[in-house]
Amino acid sequence: MAVLEREGGAIQLTAPFTEEKVRSLKVGDMVEITGLLLTGRDAVHKWLHDGNEPSVKEVDLKNSIIYHCGPVMMKKGKNWVATAAGPTTSIREEPYQAGIIEKFGLKAVIGKGGMGEKTREACQKFGCVYLHAVGGAAQVLAERIRAVEGVYGLETFGSPEAIWKLRVEKFPVVVTIDAHGNSLHKEVEASSSSKLGEIVGKIGK
Amino acid sequence: MNKTLETRLHDSLVEIIRKTSAELPDDVFKAIEEGRQAEQAGSSAAYAMNIICDNVDIAKRKSQPLCQDTGTVLFYIHFPMKTDYEKLQKLIKKAVVTATKKGYLRQNSVDSITGKNSGNNIGPGAPVIHAEPWKKDHFEIKLMLKGGGCENVGAQYSLPDSRVGAGRDLKGVEKCILDAVQNAQGKGCGPGILGVAVGGDRGTGYSASKEQFLRKLGDRNRNPELSALEERITREANELGIGPMGFGGKTTLLATKITALNRVPASFFVSVSYMCWAFRRQGAKVSNKGEIQKWLY
Numbered sequence: 001m002a003v004l005e006r007e008g009g010a011i012q013l014t015a016p017f018t019e020e021k022v023r024s025l026k027v028g029d030m031v032e033i034t035g036l037l038l039t040g041r042d043a044v045h046k047w048l049h050d051g052n053e054p055s056v057k058e059v060d061l062k063n064s065i066i067y068h069c070g071p072v073m074m075k076k077g078k079n080w081v082a083t084a085a086g087p088t089t090s091i092r093e094e095p096y097q098a099g100i101i102e103k104f105g106l107k108a109v110i111g112k113g114g115m116g117e118k119t120r121e122a123c124q125k126f127g128c129v130y131l132h133a134v135g136g137a138a139q140v141l142a143e144r145i146r147a148v149e150g151v152y153g154l155e156t157f158g159s160p161e162a163i164w165k166l167r168v169e170k171f172p173v174v175v176t177i178d179a180h181g182n183s184l185h186k187e188v189e190a191s192s193s194s195k196l197g198e199i200v201g202k203i204g205k
Numbered sequence: 206m207n208k209t210l211e212t213r214l215h216d217s218l219v220e221i222i223r224k225t226s227a228e229l230p231d232d233v234f235k236a237i238e239e240g241r242q243a244e245q246a247g248s249s250a251a252y253a254m255n256i257i258c259d260n261v262d263i264a265k266r267k268s269q270p271l272c273q274d275t276g277t278v279l280f281y282i283h284f285p286m287k288t289d290y291e292k293l294q295k296l297i298k299k300a301v302v303t304a305t306k307k308g309y310l311r312q313n314s315v316d317s318i319t320g321k322n323s324g325n326n327i328g329p330g331a332p333v334i335h336a337e338p339w340k341k342d343h344f345e346i347k348l349m350l351k352g353g354g355c356e357n358v359g360a361q362y363s364l365p366d367s368r369v370g371a372g373r374d375l376k377g378v379e380k381c382i383l384d385a386v387q388n389a390q391g392k393g394c395g396p397g398i399l400g401v402a403v404g405g406d407r408g409t410g411y412s413a414s415k416e417q418f419l420r421k422l423g424d425r426n427r428n429p430e431l432s433a434l435e436e437r438i439t440r441e442a443n444e445l446g447i448g449p450m451g452f453g454g455k456t457t458l459l460a461t462k463i464t465a466l467n468r469v470p471a472s473f474f475v476s477v478s479y480m481c482w483a484f485r486r487q488g489a490k491v492s493n494k495g496e497i498q499k500w501l502y
């Protein structure tokens with residue numbers, strides 16, 4: 001097992017992740033990521049799934065981390081700055097995600113709301129994790145983006161849908177699907193559902 | 206309306222939009238702070254609550270939207286009888302356009318047929334304006350920005366509902382509401398707040414459920430039966446252990462607000478609106494000269 005470095009309760013990880021590090025994470029772990037993330041949402045997932053990939057080597061999906069996010073970007077002089085960069089709902093990419101994890105060897109997918117069975121299985125098989133960012137925390141997350149290092153498909157996909165290359169520092173997430181077949185979403189759903197059964201039983205007819 | 210009044214009213218409306226978008230009202234922040242303290246230190250639930258609190262601070266300090274989804278724009282307004290209502294409507298729309306240009310609102314309004322974004326948050330049904338004249342000689346302008354993620358997990362039940370085992374009584378109502386909480390988990394950015402309307406028709410039910418969000422979180426329902434139900438549901442929902450973001454934890458709901466409307470004998474609707482933690486609502490007393498005199502939340 002890889003030794004995980006912690007700071008204030010959160011595991012510190014530098015991207016790109018090694019498979020060993022990915023496999024040492026478990027659901028419920030709090031993680032802060034430093035390194036590169038690539039954004040991708042609906043249009044990009046469909047496009048990648050259709051067999052396309054970025055034609056420039058600056059934007060390389062191999063072993064990367066995809067962030068389900070449509071950031072609000074502003075151009076300041078020559079540089080892009082993210083003014084809001086919260087996660088978007090991940091489940092929409094469920095039909096595509098597993099194939100993309102396999103093809104590019106993604107090490108992590110970041111989003112919100114969790115993903116389904118196909119993605120959970122792909123995480124286990126190919127050594128990937130699903131990381132949950134805090135929904136709505138657009139300002140905190142934008143502050144952790146230290147630089148926008150490039151963009152691909154700005155014309156084709158438009159700003160929110162383009163692949164943005166973001167350099168982040170201490171980007172906070174929680175592991176909710178690990179590489180061992182566990183899903184926090186499934187666990188919480190099961191426990192809350194049985195609790196609900198109890199409460200409804202008590203309410204009675 | 207004369208020109209000075211128009212300009213002042215417009216500027217006041219823009220300020221109300223700015224404050225609503227960037228600052229959480231005190232009553233909501235207090236509830237979030239309590240939720241944060243309830244979570245076990247070092248848990249992922251506490252981690253999420255800490256990030257939420259940081260986010261609230263930064264947004265306020267930078268005057269930036271709390272969440273990038275600035276939501277559906279809903280105004281609730283009372284205006285003095287003698288006001289030219291058409292003018293007022295125009296001013297509201299103009300203020301929305303200005304606020305969008307200034308970045309207080311994201312370009313968030315899309316033509317449902319063509320998919321085209323209007324770019325200024327104006328279009329059929331946008332913004333939503335509920336307005337009524339009253340006998341007082343000042344304006345009361347309340348605003349709610351309701352995000353899409355949490356709007357998507359709202360639900361309406363037609364009782365009896367055998368799927369959730371709900372009959373046409375308060376026990377049935379309770380079961381429906383808890384079912385909605387269970388289904389909303391992981392979506393809608395919890396901890397959440399519920400607005401519920403019992404009765405009405407499908408349209409008025411949803412409308413009234415949303416209006417419950419205009420109540421302060423700490424207030425008490427005047428109907429003792431509903432007041433007890435509100436407290437019970439919040440307690441039971443928190444026992445489900447869904448927690449912030451669905452990570453598991455103690456804070457699933459911050460509050461529940463319920464109202465009742467008359468219904469026709471054949472219908473019995475329970476309409477549930479869900480509000481995310483980024484609960485953006487504000488309001489102001491605005492003088493007949495168009496100046497903000499007092500914040501309401």
Ligand code: SF4
Binds near residue numbers: 272393
């Ligand atoms: S549900 Fe609320 S906090 Fe979450 S993304 Fe939507 S508006 Fe933002």
